[in-house]
Amino acid sequence: MRFLLVLSLALSFQISFQNMITIPLAKQEANNESVKQNRSFLQSYSVDSLVNNQQMSYYGTIQVGSQNQTFKVIFDTGSYQLWLPSKNCIQSDYNCKGLNGYYDCSASNGCSLSATQKTLSYGKGQVSGYIATTTVGVCGLQQVKQSFLLVQLAQDFSNIQADGLLGLGLYDSYNDNGNSFVTNMKNSGIIQEEMFSFYLGFGKSDSQLIFGGFDPKKVADSSQIYFHPVILYGQQGYQRWSIRVQVVNFKTFSYTLNAVNNFAIVDSGTSLILLNSDMYKQFVTYLIQNYKVYQTQDGYYYTSCSTSLPNINFILNDKDGIQRQYSIPSSFYYIKTQGQCIIGISSLPPSVGISDVQIILGDIFMRRYVSLFSYKNQTVGLTLSVADPDDDYTNSPLEGWQIALIVIGGLLIIGVVSFCLYRKAKERRERNRNYLNQQLLSNQNQQQNYFQGQGVAIGGNYQNQNNYQQQQNYFQGQGVLIGGGINNNQNIVYGQPVQG
The missing domain is CATH 2.40.70.10 (Acid Proteases)
Incomplete structure (x- = not known):
């Protein structure tokens, strides 16, 4: 009343x-x-x-x-x-x-x-x-x-x-x-x-x-x-x-x-x-x-x-x-x-x-x-x-809807921060991978230049044909494969010395 x-x-x-x-x-x-x-x-x-x-x-x-x-x-x-x-x-x-x-x-x-x-x-x-x-x-x-x-x-x-x-x-x-x-x-x-x-x-x-x-x-x-x-x-x-x-x-x-x-x-x-x-x-x-x-x-x-x-x-x-x-x-x-x-x-x-x-x-x-x-x-x-x-x-x-907005906002912020951290970590991994690839490539080039100077084939390319023939004759005599087949595969036993 x-x-x-x-x-x-x-x-x-x-x-x-x-x-x-x-x-x-x-x-x-x-x-x-x-x-x-x-x-x-x-x-x-x-x-x-x-x-x-x-x-x-x-x-x-x-x-x-x-x-x-x-x-x-x-x-x-x-x-x-x-x-x-x-x-x-x-x-x-x-x-x-x-x-x-x-x-x-x-x-x-x-x-x-x-x-x-x-x-x-x-x-x-x-x-x-x-x-x-x-x-x-x-x-x-x-x-x-x-x-x-x-x-x-x-x-x-x-x-x-x-x-x-x-x-x-x-x-x-x-x-x-x-x-x-x-x-x-x-x-x-x-x-x-x-x-x-x-x-x-x-x-x-x-x-x-x-x-x-x-x-x-x-x-x-x-x-x-x-x-x-x-x-x-x-x-x-x-x-x-x-x-x-x-x-x-x-x-x-x-x-x-x-x-x-x-x-x-x-x-x-x-x-x-x-x-x-x-x-x-x-x-x-x-x-x-x-x-x-x-x-x-x-x-x-x-x-x-x-x-x-x-x-x-x-x-x-x-x-x-x-x-x-x-x-x-x-x-x-x-x-x-x-x-x-x-x-x-x-x-x-x-x-x-x-x-x-x-x-x-x-x-x-x-x-x-x-x-x-x-x-x-x-x-x-x-x-x-x-x-x-x-x-x-x-x-x-705070009202219930205000609390809900705060919770949703917090979750969004956490999501954005997590995504940014993920992107940074991914970019860091990509940079490290590129760096390692460059190091490997550099080392490979150095090795290739060295072996090519010695007449050794890397990937099937030989700069010195005479050395290639000599090395091939030598390694084939040992039953070792370099970029080719094995001529004496019957003498290969894993873990044992190779017989000529």
């Missing part, structure tokens, strides 16, 4: 958001006989792969309209409606600055546009437009009829780096009977369980939004999933995934919430963990008094990445009234940037405007715990994730 807080935070940290890479969508099947209490959630589910943008936000894709147009969206558990930019909005010089793709609502694309105007406001920025109806799908599955906001004007969205947003709240007031997108999927028989779950990882493309269940491979122990009841407001249009938090502690620092205002929202649209202003002030005071932490110009706190701060713990009652503690180590709430570690815990800004909510458990919390959202049971399930901070792809100063 407060995903726009991500954008201002990213600007403060000077983190550059990259264009989303579209990851192929996959459908998976799972059966886990060891998980009895959660077996119904493991029957069949569909996975929409998400792209991690600098640990600050996650994007996925949806297909819209009869032409299956693909849009990249933020899946936001803190809001309710889907919105996409219109053609008019994108083509304007200022109306939809920062947004890229647009949806052309036309009859040929299976879309109808109403005259009903709506405005959606967020922590920062808002969108406004007209209610439209078309079909929407995920994971390449069958689409469902869905009403959404076709945006004509968007304010303060210049850094979103997405086409729109799909709210995954409990209800959607734009649709018949207030049904959410997931409820419509269940009613259409696309998924068996009216639920979804998030696995948020540290890699570039290992995160998942799973419709209809959860992936047991992404949790540390699928037998230890604890469900927390959603606090119902009685107003469907404003119902959130709110659960009660009893206590927040941080080593010897402890803050107990009152029984009236102790709501926390599990919100995939917020990057950080946000605490109410009073709790945050006490938390920061404790940090400053006990650890070497410093404040940035933008009001955030940071420390050396070699410093290990204590876990921050959230104590919640589950649906059976049992207190469960959820601990977040500093390795999970650090955001590494420019050689320092920003503490990813901040204050709820006054602009949020939700007085009953004291805590927002954003992406930092959800990386530590896989979160399951059940419409049928109206619960939020939490279980320890297999995500590992050591897999943080942002630790590398």
